[in-house]
Amino acid sequence: MSEDILDTIKEQIEANPIILYMKGSPAAPQCGFSAQTVQCLVACGQRFAYVDILSNPEIRATLPQYANWPTFPQLYVSGELVGGCDIITEMFESGELEPLIKSAVEAA
Amino acid sequence: MQVQDIIERKLAGRFDLQHLEVINESSGHNVAPGSETHFKVVLVASDFQGQRLLARHRQVNEALSAELAGGVHALAVHTYTEGEWRDRFGEAPLSPPCLGGKASEQPKTGDQEAR
DSSP: OOOOHHHHHHHHHHOOOOEEESOSSSSSSHHHHHHHHHHHHHHHHHOOEEEEEEEEEHHHHHHHHTTTOOOOOOOEEEEEEEHHHHHHHHHHTTHHHHHHHHHHHOOO | HHHHHHHHHHHHHHOOOOOOOOEEEEGGGOOTOOOOOEEEEEEEEEGGTTHHHHHHHHHHHHTTTHHHTTOEEEEEEEHHHHEHHTTTTTTTOOOOOOOOOOGGGGGOOOEEOOO
């Protein structure tokens, strides 16, 4: 694991209260799981940062080890991993996601 | 042994299961016929009582770490306690449709995809 890339990842996660590591961009997701996660986030009505791991291969290679989470997408809120598509979708449907996102933005 | 069987055995060995579904969803994706690259697993287990989703999924990922590091490109995970499963009337969510990305060109990388 490169130290530089680790530092970059840590900075991104610290600097952005909501950050999604995904395949493609919110406007043009390259994977169904990433697309569905973006839909949930957009529906929560807050701005969020994203990193396209397809155009950042070093982050793609390093983040799974750092996070101990093998798959993408990965959503971080207030510096903590919340989960991937299945978890985000379930939290959105149960009504947990929106208040979590909102309070993260307000606290930032 | 097929990857599907290996996944079933590993999950059955790791969790106190009341219900298990391992579904090969590869045919909905941009891979060769008969591939074992995209799976969905539905687990109902007493292990999940009192555990948050992140902790539950971490355990599933750990149980299947060799498969995720190998040929399994995408893994959808749905975890329930017996009570949660009953509340859903035994229905797990559908996986999202493929957007055309080619798994075969991205070994060792995945969608909820594994790296």
